[in-house]
Amino acid sequence: MKVEPLRLNPGDDLRGALEALARTGFVVAGIGSLSHAQLRFAGEPQSTRIEGPLEILTLSGSLTPAGAHLHASLSDASGRVLGGHVCAGCEVRTTAELLVAPLPPGSLTRTFDAATGFAELVILNP
Structure with missing residues (x-):
């Protein structure tokens, strides 16, 4: 499997x-930090804003040109861990270091x- 490293910068x-x-592909690993996050918890219709600083303990998901489906577990300054669906509004604090496994376009x-x-994943060319 081919994988590509990616680093995001503060404010991204x-x-x-x-x-x-x-x-098109999968995020197979991710670590870093966030200033704040927007997570949607299981069964909830809306996202929740979580104030930081936060550490990204895990990040994974699927990427398509039609959108991403990402999940993360985050810890706060006290070590409490929350996890859920990653929504827009997760601002990188110092860095986010990711490993992406690309798949063929389409x-x-x-x-x-x-x-x-x-919007659910559809596999077009297995």
Whole structure:
């Protein structure tokens, strides 16, 4: 498997920067720090803002030109850990170091799934 390292800089929006790549693939690992985060917790319709500083303990997900699906676990200055769906508004504090496994263009997309109510992954060329 080919993987590509990526570093995001202070002030970058974690999700926005990954979506701006318009790349097809998977984020297989991610660490770093955030000034604040926007996470959507399981079963909740809206995201929650979490004030930092925060450490990114884990980050993974799928990337398609139609959007990203990312999950993260974060710890605060007291060591408490929260995790959930990464939304826009996760601002990099010092760095975010990511490992991305690209796939061929056109192999994945996202389309609305009436059963789940979300844009779900569709595998086009397995």
